[in-house]
Amino acid sequence: MSAALRVGLVGYGIAGAVFHAPLVASNPGLELSTVVTRNPERRKEIAAAYPGAAVVDDVPAMLERGGLDLVVVASPNRLHVEHTTEVLRAGLPVVVDKPFAPTSAAARDLVAEAERRELPLTVFQNRRWDNDFRTLQGLIDAGELGRVHRFESRFERWVPRPKAGWRESGGPEEAGGVLYDLGSHLIDQALALFGPVASVYAEVDVRRPGSEVDDDSFLALTHVNGVRSHLWVGKFAAQHGPRLRVLGDRAGYTKFGLDPQEAALRAGERPGQGWGIEAEELHGLLGTVEDSRPVRTEPGAYPAFYDQLVTALREGSALPVDPADAIAGLEIIEAARHSAAKGEIVRLS
Numbered sequence: 001m002s003a004a005l006r007v008g009l010v011g012y013g014i015a016g017a018v019f020h021a022p023l024v025a026s027n028p029g030l031e032l033s034t035v036v037t038r039n040p041e042r043r044k045e046i047a048a049a050y051p052g053a054a055v056v057d058d059v060p061a062m063l064e065r066g067g068l069d070l071v072v073v074a075s076p077n078r079l080h081v082e083h084t085t086e087v088l089r090a091g092l093p094v095v096v097d098k099p100f101a102p103t104s105a106a107a108r109d110l111v112a113e114a115e116r117r118e119l120p121l122t123v124f125q126n127r128r129w130d131n132d133f134r135t136l137q138g139l140i141d142a143g144e145l146g147r148v149h150r151f152e153s154r155f156e157r158w159v160p161r162p163k164a165g166w167r168e169s170g171g172p173e174e175a176g177g178v179l180y181d182l183g184s185h186l187i188d189q190a191l192a193l194f195g196p197v198a199s200v201y202a203e204v205d206v207r208r209p210g211s212e213v214d215d216d217s218f219l220a221l222t223h224v225n226g227v228r229s230h231l232w233v234g235k236f237a238a239q240h241g242p243r244l245r246v247l248g249d250r251a252g253y254t255k256f257g258l259d260p261q262e263a264a265l266r267a268g269e270r271p272g273q274g275w276g277i278e279a280e281e282l283h284g285l286l287g288t289v290e291d292s293r294p295v296r297t298e299p300g301a302y303p304a305f306y307d308q309l310v311t312a313l314r315e316g317s318a319l320p321v322d323p324a325d326a327i328a329g330l331e332i333i334e335a336a337r338h339s340a341a342k343g344e345i346v347r348l349s
Contacts, residue, residue, distance in 0.1 A: 002029070002314060004028065004029055004030055004031040005029060005030050005031065005069040005070050005310060005313060005314075006031050006033040006034075006067055006068050006069050006070070007024050007030050007031060007032055007033055007034075007068065007069070007070050007071070007072060008033060008034040008035075008036070008062050008068045008070070008071040008072070008087075008092075009021060009024065009032060009034070009035045009036065009071075009072045009074060010036045010059055010062070010071060010072065010073045010074060010075050010083050010087075011036060011037065011073070011074040011075035011076070011097075012035055012036075012037040012039070012042045012045070012046060012074075013074070013075075013076070015074040015097045015124075016035070016037075016072075016074035017042070017045065018262070018265050018266055019074075019097075019124070019126065019262075019265060019302070020072050020074050020095075020097070020124070021035070021046075021049070021050065022265055022270055022271075023271070023302060023303055023305070023306050024072070024306060025049075025050060025270075026270050026271045026272075026303065027303065027306045027307065027310065029306075029307075029310035029314075030070075030306060030310060031052075032050050032052070032053045033052075033053060033054065033067060033068060034053060034054045034055070034056060034062050034065060034067075034068065035050070035053050035054070035055050035056075036055075036056055036057070036058060036059060036061075036062050036075075037055065037057075038057050038058075043055050059083050059086050059087070060086070063086070063087070063090045063092075068092055069092070069093070069313070070092065070093050070094075070095065070309075070313065071087040071092050071093070071094050071095070072094075072095045072097070072124075073087065073094060073095065073096045073097060074097045074124075076166050076174070077099055077102060077166070077174060077175035077176065077180060078102065078166070078173050078174050078175060080096055080097070080099070080100065080101055080102075080175075081101050081102070081106045081109075081110060084096050084110050084121075085110065085113060088110070088113050088114055088117055088119055088121070089113075089117075091117065091119065092119070093119050093120040093121070093313060094114070094119070094120075094121050094122075095122055095123070095124055095309065096110075096121070096122070096123050096124065096323075097123075097124045098123055098124055098125055098184045098185070098188075098326065099175055099180045099181075099184045099326070099329075099330065099333075100123045100323060100326035100327070100329075100330065101175075101330065102173060102174075102175040102180075103330065103334070104327050104330040104331045104334060107323070107326060107327045107330055108327055110323070111323050111324070111327065114323075120312060120313060120319055121319075121323050122309065122312075122319040122320055122321045122322075122323060123321045123323055123325070123326040124305065124321070125184075125185065125188045125321045125325070125326070126302050126305055127185040127188065127189060127259075128188065128189065128192055128305075128321070129300060129301040129302050129304050129305060130259040130261070130300055131259045131260070131261075131276055131278055131297045131298055131299060131300040132243055132244050132255045132259060132284065132297060133189055133259075134298040134299075134300070134301065135253075135255070135284065135295065135296075135297050135298045136193070136244060136246060136253060136255075137193065138298060139253055139286065139295070140193065140246075143250075144250070144251060144253075144286060145246060145247075145248030145250055145251050145252065145253060145286075146248040146249040146250025146251065147248055147249045147250075148194070148227055148246060148247065148248045149226070149227060149228065149247060149248065149249065150227070150228050150229075150230070150245075150246070150247040151190060151193065151194060151227060151228070151229040151230070151244075151246050152229075152230045152231075152232075152242070152244065152245040152246065152247075153186050153189060153190065153229065153230075153231050153232070153243070153244055154186075154231070154232040154233070154240070154241050154242065154243055154244075155182040155183075155185060155186055155232075155233050155243075156232060156233070156234055156235075156237035156240045156241065157182075157234065157235040157237065158235070158236070158237055158238055158240075159235040159236070160208060160236065160238075161208065161210070162208055162210050162211045162212075162215070167181060167213075168211060168212065168213055168215070169212045169213065174213075176212075176213045177213030177214040177215065178213075178214055178215055178216070178217055178233045178234055178235060179204060179214055179217050179233065179333050179336060179337070180333065182233045183217065183219070183231070183233045183333060183336075184326075184329055184333070186219075186231040186233055187219070187221075187231065187329045187332050187333065188325065188326070188329050190221060190223075190229040190231065191325060191328055191329060191332075192325070194223045194225060194227040194229065195223055195224060195225055196223065196224045196328070196348075196349065197221045197222065197223055197224070197229075197328075197332055197348055197349075198222050198223065198224050198347065198348055198349050199221070199222045199345050199346060199347050199348060200219065200220070200221055200222075200332055200335040200336055200339055200345070200346045200348065201219070201220040201339050201344075201345045201346075202217065202218065202219045202220070202335075202336035202337070202339040202340045203217060203218045203340055204217045204336060204337060204340035204341075205217060205340075207234075207236045208235070208236055215234060215235045215236055216234035216235070216236050216237075217232075217233050217234060217336070217340075218230070218231070218232050218233075219231040219233075219332070219336050221332065224349060240256075242254050242255060242256050243255050243256055243257060243258060244284070251286055251287050251288055251292075252286075252287070252288065253284055253285070253286050253295070254284055254285050255283075255284030255285075255297070256282065256284075257278070257282040259276070259278070259300045260276065260277075260278050260300065261275070261276050261300040261302050264276075265302075271302070271303045275299065275300070275301075275303070276299035276300030276301055276302070277299045277300075278297050278300075280294075280296075282297065283295055283296055283297050284297065304320075305320045305321075306320075308320040331348065332348075335348060
C-alpha cells in the first residue's frame with residue numbers, strides 16, 4: 001500500500017469545514033496534515049475533530065512547514081488566485097474550491113501557471129456527484145428520454161435576510177452572490193451534460209433589502225447542439241420548484257428535493273456504508289403525462305472526487321474536473337452579467 005498523500009487545507013469556513021476536511025479525512029489515500037486559519041474558534045474545532053492536523057496562520061507558514069503532497073484552496077473567493085498561485089510556485093498540486101477565480105482571465109492565468117510547472121490543477125465541482133445529476137446522466141446515456149431539448153435546473157433557498165460575511169456583501173472582487181456560488185454548480189452541470197454554449201440570456205437581480213449582491217437570478221443558455229438550459233438560482237424563494245425537469249422527445253424526468261450529502265456533512269456525518277441514499281418518496285418521475293413511473297435515485301457520491309484525484313496523482317490518469325470546464329463556466333457568468341446589464345442576448349460562438 002502506498003503512503004497516504006499529505007494534504008494542506010487553506011481555509012476552514014463552510015467549504016473547508018463542511019466539505020473538504022471531512023472528505024479528505026475519510027479517504028484512506030489522504031491525510032489531513034495542515035490547516036490554514038487564524039480564527040481561534042475554528043482552531044479549537046480543528047483540534048477536536050482532527051487532532052493529528054497542524055494549524056498555521058497563513059499559506060507561507062504552511063509551505064515553510066512543508067511535508068505536503070497536495071493543497072486544497074478553500075479560502076474566500078477573492079483569495080483563490082493569490083493562494084493557488086503561491087502553492088503552484090511552491091511546486092504542489094492544487095484543488096481549488098468553486099468558483100475557480102473571480103474572472104475567466106484570472107482562471108486562464110492559473111491554468112497557464114500550472115501547465116508551465118507541469119502540476120495537476122483541478123476544481124471542486126462536487127455537484128457532478130449529486131444524486132439527481134448522476135441519475136439524470138444514467139437516464140440520458142440509456143436513451144430513456146430520447147433526444148433532450150430542454151433542461152430546467154434550480155438551486156433555490158429561502159433566506160429572506162442577508163447573512164453577514166463576504167458571500168453576501170462587497171464588490172465584484174469578492175466574487176460573491178448566487179451566480180458565483182450556486183450558479184457555478186448549475187452552469188457546470190449544464191455544460192457537463194450538453195456541452196458548449198452558443199448564447200446566454202440572463203436576469204440578475206437583488207431582491208432582499210440590505211443585500212449587496214445578486215440573490216435571485218435566471219439564465220437561459222442555448223447550447224451548440226440546440227438544447228436549451230433554463231437555470232434558476234436564488235435565496236429568496238418562498239416556495240421551491242422542481243430541482244430538475246428535463247424534457248426529451250421520448251419522455252421527461254422530474255425530480256424534487258436536494259441531494260442529502262451536504263445536509264449530512266453539516267450534521268457531522270461522514271461517508272461510509274449507506275452514504276448519499278435518499279428516501280424512496282423523493283425519487284423522481286420518468287415518463288409522460290400519460291404514463292410515468294418512479295425512478296430510483298442513484299446514491300450521491302462526493303467521495304468519488306477525491307478517490308479519482310488520488311488515482312490521478314499516483315497514476316497520471318485524468319483529474320476529476322478539467323479546469324478548462326471551470327473557465328467555460330466563468331465565461332458564462334460574465335456573459336450573464338453583461339446580458340442582464342444590457343438586456344440583450346450575448347453570443348459566445
